[in-house]
Amino acid sequence: MDKTTLLIICLISKIMIAQQAFHNFGDIQIHDQGKIGFHIDVINDGDFDQNLGFAGFYNPDGDLTVTGDNRPVFHDMEIDVSDDLFLEVAVGVNNFQEFVNGRVQTPRDRRNVSLDYINDAPYLGENDDRYVDGYASINGLLDFTFPIGDDFRLRPMSIDNEAAANTAKGAYYFENPNTPNFFATNFDTNNFSDVLFGVSSFEFWDLDGDIETRVTLTWDDNSNIPTLVDNLEDLRVVGWDRNLEQWVNLGNTSFSGDLDNGEITSQSIIPDDYVVLTFGTSNRILDGELQIFSAVSPNGDNFNDTFIIQGIAQFPDNELSIFNRWGVQVYNKKGYDNSWAGISDGRATIAKGEELPAGTYYYVLKINGQKDRAGYLYINR
Template sequence: MKAILNILFLSVGILANAQPAFYNQGNIRIHENGQIGFHTDLINDGVFDENLGLAGFYGNEFRDIFGAFPPTFFDVEYDTRIGTTLNTTVNVVNNVNFIDGNVFSPRIQSGIALNFLENAFYTGEGDFNKVDGYASINGQQNFTFPVGDFEQLRPLILTSSGINTLAKCAYFAENPNNPPSLDNGFDTTRKASNIGVISPVEFWRLEGEVPSTISISWNERSAMAALTDDVSTIIPVGFSKSTNQWISLGVTGQAGDLSQGFVTSAEFIPDNFRAITFAGAGEPVELLNLDNYLVSANGDGINDFLEIAELEQSPNNELFIYDRFGVKVFEQVNYTNEFKGFANTGDFVIQREKGLPSGVYFYVVSMKDVGLDFQGFFYLTR
């Protein structure tokens, strides 16, 4: 969604820091195909909903959104380079387009968030274009929260057993023992006996009352080698509200190495936990490593599809492919070289008809005839 705005409604209010602002005390509505651009702050003390057009926030300085009432936009885009700060929740009906700059919300207060309503989605997310703080959803069952810290996108993938009336998530690149963003910590020495070393560098907070699974990913900054020397022992753990200790959230999927990978939990209720992160476990998951591959899906007849020769030994097999964040993008029962760079599953894949983007992908294979599971990764290029 390109930012082409010809209409700028500007009224000036004075904040405590003497910055100009668009100040709404009445009733504003953006009609279908209408566009409004904010090159200043927004104070919404009136009605600003039932919109059908585009609202954009632009400039090379911070943009702040204040007010007694949350504005509700149909489409909204953020192109502010330094960032946009939410001092009140912003609701989105359709699409958020992250162009340049993070959207900040206070981590100490989960009640302020970039809130995605029933059919809302987003595009353009990246390390410097995301929610630095809380994102939330209303009326959605499955969602990838585009959250992270100032430097990196660190999404959490939520897959729920039913519709979430409300779910919220934020990422913290902080030691859970004494996080500076919060009033209380989560003592990593308080843990169940089957849990090893717990990550001292990062955690997520997730709220929701519907039984769900999550997928979270790690990278080199996660320092997984400090937790374990065996990637198969990495598990997701949560700080239980009832027992006041870290417990395992179970593992239903895992792939990667110590420098990058992801893990998927068993089903749990997010509201039962105060924080979620990684830990090393005592017993390894029974996964063996196959080769790593190159898939160049350009139609030149060379490496155009993912070929795993070992599957000839097990016609009764299952193959799953995940992107680097743990989103499942392909699955096939009795795989025989069907993957050619296109997704066949995943609610979170955008523009699937154009093919998956170049990058690292993980695969997990279950060879049922021989009773073995394998994992590895491949690089997709076009």
């Protein structure tokens, strides 16, 4: 669209256009087919939310700011501001928004100030130099990808359709979650549930919403995904649980890309249950399945000294039985806890407390409500 300064507006009450700012004190409207170009700051202390036309923000040599007591809402909106458009009050768009030049900056310590996409309003033109640096929100019923980023990096986050019916809001932080700048607490990346191996210390997202949704996070070469996993099948979305105050596994229902660029989708979650989200790793449990290590070498080197069933702590109502090659039970424990080191419990020819000989054994793992798992294990001495 041409950068016209044509004003086709309805002036219902007093408007003062000062040299440094367009200041609305009353009730104004951009009518259908009307266009307005703002080349100076905007202060909205009146009503400016029934617009049907086009509004553009333009400054080829500096920044612009939108302030005031009330949120302006534009029908179509274009942003072409070389040194960024700064929002000190929320701004809404209900039909279409285009990034042409510069970012939209919102104050990260005031989450009520955001660029608001209303009724599934789409956008265009986002890239590593043009995005929302801070918080964006969505109200609607369709899938939505937040055009958010930080440190001149677009890092989108997506949610499922209908997840924004009560408005969802999100932001991306290129910060260490152990030392966040805009949160009242730290998110210790060494404090995670036992189904996880590790949590990223490079970045995180904030997603607010009360409707169940899957969440898709994206990564690039600055995410350092190879420090977490060698195989993307082991990558997980993780969230800082608001009640447990630790990182928990939110799953990996799908992924695409490679270790330098890609995206991953979580299982369905309620965003408000988690303060922030990021990447983690878990090759102990793959999509809810236990990983059972079939070798035991109790030689004191702290590697496979016991029979390890990764993730068993998530199923305390379990029972493990181990049999020798003649079918004689040599071990049984309800609530198995990865503690068996190849010692007889006295139910075979080997006396209780004595080492079982090297060889092949057979295990049966029972978990309440699940199909029994069985297989072979080998004791190596």
